[in-house]
Amino acid sequence: MTDCIFCKIVNKEIPAAIIYEDDIFIGFLDINPRSKGHTLIIPKEHFERYDEVPEQIQEGLGKVLHSISKQLIEKLNATGFNILSNNGESAGQVVKHVHFHILPRYGEKGHSLEAAFPIDxxxxxxxxxxxxxxxxxxxxxxxxxxxxxxxxxxxxxxxxxxxxxxxxxxxxxxxxxxxxxxxxxxxx
Ligand SMILES: [Zn+2]
Structure with a gap:
């Protein structure tokens, strides 16, 4: 999509701190990091939401998320990590190109999802x-x-x-x- 900021990053039309790239995915540092090493993983092809991503890309995504999480943890000496994806406006999705956040976490005991989502x-x-x-x-x-x-x-x-x-x-x-x-x- 021509007006999609993430497609522009994929096409190198705007700069980003790309730390991972293969034929299907790229990973880059979030410009507003919530933690040191906060990374976004996206398929190069434009899909708005995770439930729209075709099966062959889904399978690769699992492997990429696993590998990059592992590498981030090792290189940054993180003690934990969160993986998160917002899909749809009701879930707070802002950029309409499906993306997965990997948030390396540090220290003893941090806030979990409960901090953002109190019990309904x-x-x-x-x-x-x-x-x-x-x-x-x-x-x-x-x-x-x-x-x-x-x-x-x-x-x-x-x-x-x-x-x-x-x-x-x-x-x-x-x-x-x-x-x-x-x-x-x-x-x-
Ligand atoms: Zn896009």
Whole structure:
């Protein structure tokens, strides 16, 4: 987009302290840092929000966020970090080009998200209804199936079967955990 400030940074039309670049993403220091090393990670291609980003870019994004967080922490001797993305005006998004903040954090015990988002009492009261509305969400397929060879296919089928069982056990455990949580909530 021609009037997008982040697209202009991608196209080197305006300067930025770019500390990371590959074919798909760039990372640069926030001009108004909230902490030392406050970095923004963006896809080079213009998408307004994270929920509009196509799958192949999403997958790379996970790796890039992980790698850059790790490098920032090591190089800056940070003791922790936050990853944050504001999407949509209701979430406080200002620049309409999807971006992820990595905020290295230092010292003993700092403010967490609770400082910016106090507990929403109504949402707390409606926890049960919200759970009923949401659970279960659609599963994400993380499987990578080898394309060639029947033997491979059989092997993979078996592996998938095992993983499926493990997943079922895990989701059962998670569900049990949620139920336990629910039991301790008052009037829900
Ligand atoms: Zn843009």
């Amino acid at each position: 009492e109504q949402a707390k009261e409606e926890l049960q209804q919200t759970y009923n509305l949401l659970a279960p969400l659609q599963p994400v397929n993380h499987m990578k199936v080898a394309p060639e060879g029947i033997a491979h296919k059989e092997e993979n089928k078996e592996k998938q079967e095992n993983i499926k069982n493990e997943k079922e056990i895990k989701s059962f455990e998670e569900e049990t955990y949620l139920m336990d949580q629910r039991d301790i909530l008052p009037d829900s």
